[in-house]
Each structure stands twice: as C-alpha cells, then as structure tokens.
Amino acid sequence: MKCRQCRRDIPQDDRYEHAGNLYCEDCYIQILSPARFCDPWADYSAKSFEKHGMISPLTEPQKMLLKLIKELGKAEPAELIEHTRGAIDPADGERELAALSRMGKIEIKSVEGKAIIRAL
Incomplete structure (x- = not known):
C-alpha cells in the first residue's frame, strides 16, 4: 500500500x-x-525558557532559514523552503519557522492574506 x-x-x-x-x-x-504559528502558550514558554537560560542553540535548519531570511529581507514560508533547495522538508521547515518565531528571531505577519516573514 x-x-x-x-x-x-x-x-x-x-x-x-x-x-x-x-x-x-x-x-x-x-x-x-501540524505546525502552528499562533500559539500563545508556546510563545510564553519560549520567552520564559530564554529568560532562565534554558533555550538550546539554534539547529542547523534554523540557522539556514534565519540566514536566508536575513539575505532576502522578507519572504513567504514556501519561498524560504524552496530556497533551501531540498535541504529542508516543507513540513519540517514550517516547524522550524514556528520555533524561530517563538524565540523572537523572526516576525510573521499577514500581508494581503499572505504570511510574510522577516528577521528581527
């Protein structure tokens, strides 16, 4: 099957x-x-962990996505994943972007019905 x-x-x-x-x-x-970008409890937890020094270093996929966001200035999630040239699976990429957002590394906004990501 x-x-x-x-x-x-x-x-x-x-x-x-x-x-x-x-x-x-x-x-x-x-x-x-599924990855959720709007999760107040996860946002609160991430900020609390960071405040107490409990946040782990960025993963390699997170580093790659953050570097791409900084190079592009802003982009849609699918566009970022496409720029990785297959190095990051789309579902994994969404989870990594959600994690970066919770860590305060990126901002995700809705512009004309599209999710736009930029580095903070």
Missing part, C-alpha cells in the same frame, strides 16, 4: 489510519500535529 499523502510504499506494520485513509508514520504525525 502507498501512503495517501506522500505516495511512498509503507509496510503493513507501519500503516496508520486517519479519516479512512492510510498514512506512513511521518505523514500521520504531520496530520495530527
């Missing part, structure tokens, strides 16, 4: 069902836990 979302072959014991469709583990997790 193939995953409904990514179309990869999935072994019998690694199939997950959701809403009548079969998914691989990665796609199933993305469906159940």
Whole structure:
C-alpha cells in the first residue's frame, strides 16, 4: 500500500489510519500535529525558557532559514523552503519557522492574506 499523502510504499506494520485513509508514520504525525504559528502558550514558554537560560542553540535548519531570511529581507514560508533547495522538508521547515518565531528571531505577519516573514 502507498501512503495517501506522500505516495511512498509503507509496510503493513507501519500503516496508520486517519479519516479512512492510510498514512506512513511521518505523514500521520504531520496530520495530527501540524505546525502552528499562533500559539500563545508556546510563545510564553519560549520567552520564559530564554529568560532562565534554558533555550538550546539554534539547529542547523534554523540557522539556514534565519540566514536566508536575513539575505532576502522578507519572504513567504514556501519561498524560504524552496530556497533551501531540498535541504529542508516543507513540513519540517514550517516547524522550524514556528520555533524561530517563538524565540523572537523572526516576525510573521499577514500581508494581503499572505504570511510574510522577516528577521528581527
């Protein structure tokens, strides 16, 4: 069988069902836990952790995205992920951008119905 979302072959014991469709583990997790840019509790937690010195260093994907944002000035999330030339999976990229936003490294605003990201 193939995953409904990514179309990869999935072994019998690694199939997950959701809403009548079969998914691989990665796609199933993305469906159940999508990246959320607007999450006040996560924002509060990130600021509190940083205040107490509990924030870990940036990951390599976060460093790459932050560098791209600074080079481009501003961009849409999909545009940033595209500039990584496949180094960052789109779903992972959204999670990394959400994390950067919570850390106060970037700002995400809606402009004419589009998400625009810029470095702070």
